[in-house]
Amino acid sequence: MAEYYITQSKMTALLKELASDSGMEVFGPVKKGNDVFISKMDGKTELCLDYFISVNSIKEAIFPRFEPILKYKLRSEGVELAELPPIKPLVVFGGHPCDAASIPLMKDLFSWDYKDHFYLQRLEKVVIITLACVEKDENCFCTSLGGSPHGETGSDILLERVSKDGWQAKIVSEKGKKFIETHLDFFRDTITPEKGIPKLQDKDIPVMFQSDRVKKWIEKNFDHPLWEEVASNCWSCAACTYVCPTCHCFDITDDATMWEGVRTKNWDACTLPFFTKHASGHNPRSQSYERYRQRISHKYSYYIDLFNHVSCTGCGRCSRVCKAGVNILDIVKRIDEESKKGEK
Amino acid sequence: MQELVKKAKELIESKEVDLLIGYQSDGEKGAKPLFVKNTQQAEKLIFNQYCLNNLVTYLKRPDVKALKKVAVVAKGCDIRSFVMLLSENQVSRDAIFIIGMTCDHVVSPDGTGENEKCTTCKVHNPHLADVVLGAPVPEKIAKDKPVHYAQLEKLNAMSQEERWAFWQEELSRCIRCYACRQACPLCYCERCIVDFNTPQWIDTRSNPRGNFAWNIVRALHLAGRCINCGECERVCPANIPLMLLNQSLQEEAQEKFAWEAGYDPESQPPLTTFRKEDDEDFIR
Amino acid sequence: MSENWEPKIITFVCNWCTYAGADLAGTSRFKYASNIRIIKTPCSGRIDPMFIVSAFEKGADAVLISGCHPGDCHYNEGNYNARRKFTMMKRLLDTLGVDTRRVVFAWCSASEGIKFSRLVNEVTESIKKLGPYTDYHSLNQEER
Known part of the structure; x- marks a missing residue:
């Protein structure tokens, strides 16, 4: 098979060209302050290619923060359904293997009891270009969940850094192959791999817990005091869930006047205080640690029952944004230790 | 912070407070909130320039409000928010034990240099507290001088x-x-x-x-x-x-x-x- | 801007002074521009700053707010409280880059029919010059 390479400048040019096309949506890394965000681009967006990991995940490219799912107008003759905006082809650049690894998980969820055609159609039209990791921090733990800093799961094209200025492009899927063939001009350069380019191996991110042992403990310890101890400092915002590549809860809201309306699928989060509040006023998860317990239990136990996979890719984003100091890795490691103690 | 740990243990042991909210270290250059309910947990308490969180925010939470008495470790700036809660009748003064910490400055959110908010601070020394810990810090701005951002x-x-x-x-x-x-x-x-x-x-x-x-x-x-x-x-x-x-x-x-x-x-x-x-x- | 565009000016007035003033303007047959849509509230103190935001969101080109003169409030101090609230709201809108020429505050008593009609005419004229508030209206976005 042919080898493909692309330089940073060609990549920037390619994304800008694609982003200028109104028939497409392009997402790429954009710098704000000291951080990088995967953002929707237009032809003028300044890309940032020198970063460790984006604050947000690639989730919002495929599962938008909000999305109209129904539009109508009231006429004297009756209700008239209005057309929804078309789902455009998408290119998402700049995620890491921990972002892409969320794709099969989310696909399972959105094609489960109800086929969410908004998500599934976008998934069909998206090309995900992932950057293999060259850096890590103390919050990274993909290897503990079967991931890898150069994992291919969920990507269409995986870029591995070979020089200061460029990547080798690895075709992972048919979509990826087609994308490279369509834009072959940009992938023509041959880059001689430079020495001293950092490369992250699986062993650089040690495995820190066993997820099956974690699940076992969660199943038996719903009322364990550990939950309160590790998560009582959570102040119940949705920052962790909104930057998470696998959190997928949404709400349906209506925005209507007398004569027309739009129904929207809208991000929501189990960590927010009102998520489970009943009309009666009762809230089964009234305390913040109970809500955080739900978040962990869902990812590390309930999801496995349904889809046979932990719903976490180990990207560590939730820990990085949490200024209340709730750290998912610390918590899961604690649970694993408790579980180990129980086994003895 | 021997003083702080000692005071915290005293408060917990004597059952004067049901809960103490303070800081624990989070890596080398960081701190995060710590909920202390026993003397063993109190050992972890710290206070330094990385203690950015305003812990007074936890006093608004229903489960914390339900407790008889709660102690909070607070800097002068944090105490200002406690004063607002008092003047808006959101907390009862008797239900809260403020451990005021003198503070020269905290670091900026990205961990480099002095926090911008500290340049306009008029309360390096807590102005309302049940006990003040730490050496006094000279105030740099007069109380009546308008603040400029x-x-x-x-x-x-x-x-x-x-x-x-x-x-x-x-x-x-x-x-x-x-x-x-x-x-x-x-x-x-x-x-x-x-x-x-x-x-x-x-x-x-x-x-x-x-x-x-x-x-x-x-x-x-x-x-x-x-x-x-x-x-x-x-x-x-x-x-x-x-x-x-x-x-x-x-x-x-x-x-x-x-x-x-x-x-x-x-x-x-x-x-x-x-x-x-x-x-x-x-x-x- | 189309040639026959006319500004929509949402007007929040208190029941006791400005609404009566508007009434007086009518019974006295003072002519004023038909661009205002009057919404009556019990007191200028009832006018929540969110009313302004909501009016712009729903397509207003300007918002006019009016109540009793200081000292004349039917509830003695509603308008004094409103004045502080509006001071803050005006500063905030200004900081956020909202065109504050489109947010007009006035005092207008029950006997000032003439002031009310002049006020409406002046505001309408100035908003006509500014044109439709497309900046704010463009925020209504149903898809990303």
Whole structure:
């Protein structure tokens, strides 16, 4: 098979060209302050290619923060359904293997009891270009969940850094192959791999817990005091869930006047205080640690029952944004230790 | 911080408080909140320049409110928010034990250098506390001197169109996670206006309209109340400079109503009172 | 801007002074521009700053707010409290880059029919010059 390479400048040019096309949506890394965000681009967006990991995940490219799912107008003759905006082809650049690894998980969820055609159609039209990791921090733990800093799961094209200025492009899927063939001009350069380019191996991110042992403990310890101890400092915002590549809860809201309306699928989060509040006023998860317990239990136990996979890719984003100091890795490691103690 | 650990153990052992909220270290250059319920946990307590969190924010939580007495480790700036809670009758003074910490400065949110908010601080030494720990720190600014926010200058110098463009760009990143609200010690409504849907005042979608309305209402509800702790901006995952809005209203409260929040629990916040001779140049 | 565009000016007035003033303008046959849509509230103190935001969101080109003169409030101090609230709201809108020429505050008593009609005419004229508030209206976005 042919080898493909692309330089940073060609990549920037390619994304800008694609982003200028109104028939497409392009997402790429954009710098704000000291951080990088995967953002929707237009032809003028300044890309940032020198970063460790984006604050947000690639989730919002495929599962938008909000999305109209129904539009109508009231006429004297009756209700008239209005057309929804078309789902455009998408290119998402700049995620890491921990972002892409969320794709099969989310696909399972959105094609489960109800086929969410908004998500599934976008998934069909998206090309995900992932950057293999060259850096890590103390919050990274993909290897503990079967991931890898150069994992291919969920990507269409995986870029591995070979020089200061460029990547080798690895075709992972048919979509990826087609994308490279369509834009072959940009992938023509041959880059001689430079020495001293950092490369992250699986062993650089040690495995820190066993997820099956974690699940076992969660199943038996719903009322364990550990939950309160590790998560009582959570102040119940949705920052962790909104930057998470696998959190997928949404709400349906209506925005209507007398004569027309739009129904929207809208991000929501189990960590927010009102998520489970009943009309009666009762809230089964009234305390913040109970809500955080739900978040962990869902990812590390309930999801496995349904889809046979932990719903976490180990990207560590939730820990990085949490200024209340709730750290998912610390918590899961604690649970694993408790579980180990129980086994003895 | 031997003093702090000792005091905490005393309070817990004597059962004077049911819970103590303080800081524990989080890596080499960091600190995070710690909930202390026994003397063993108290061993972990620390206080240093990395203790950025405003722990007073936990006092608004129903489960903390339900306790008989709670101790909080607080810097002068954090105590200002406690003073506001007092003057708004949100906490009972007897139910809270304030462990005031003298503080020269804390680090900036990115961990490099002095925090910008400390340059305008008038309470390096806690002004209201049950016990004050740490050596006294000389105050740098006189109590009655109006505070000037350097960051605001650039914004104030812009034209109206430039400001509009600036905020539309900044607010486009808002994902409506409400971290700003949840971290704020003074956003204590049991039900936030954004969670009401009959009528729905604020679009809950994170579209330009919803984001603009949300940030208007958040800042406005803190008008004359915000004490410049900077938590909203620090916790914002989208790096939106929210403090510019709060500081702009703080400046207005100073100029128009000679008011600075959080110093005197007996004085009335400006939007709960008025003077007949208030400025009304803008009214035709 | 189309040639026959006319500004929409949402007007919040208190029941006791300005609404009566508007009434007087009518019974006295003072002519004023038909661009305003009057919404009556019990007192200027009832006018929540969110009313302004909501009006712009729903397509207003300007918002006019009016109540009793200081000292004349039917509830003694509603308008004094309103004045402080509006001071803050005006500063905040200005900081956020909202065109504050489109947010007009006035005092207008029950006997000032002539002032009310002049006020409406002046505001309408100035908003006509500014044109539709497309900046704010463009925020209404249903898809990303």
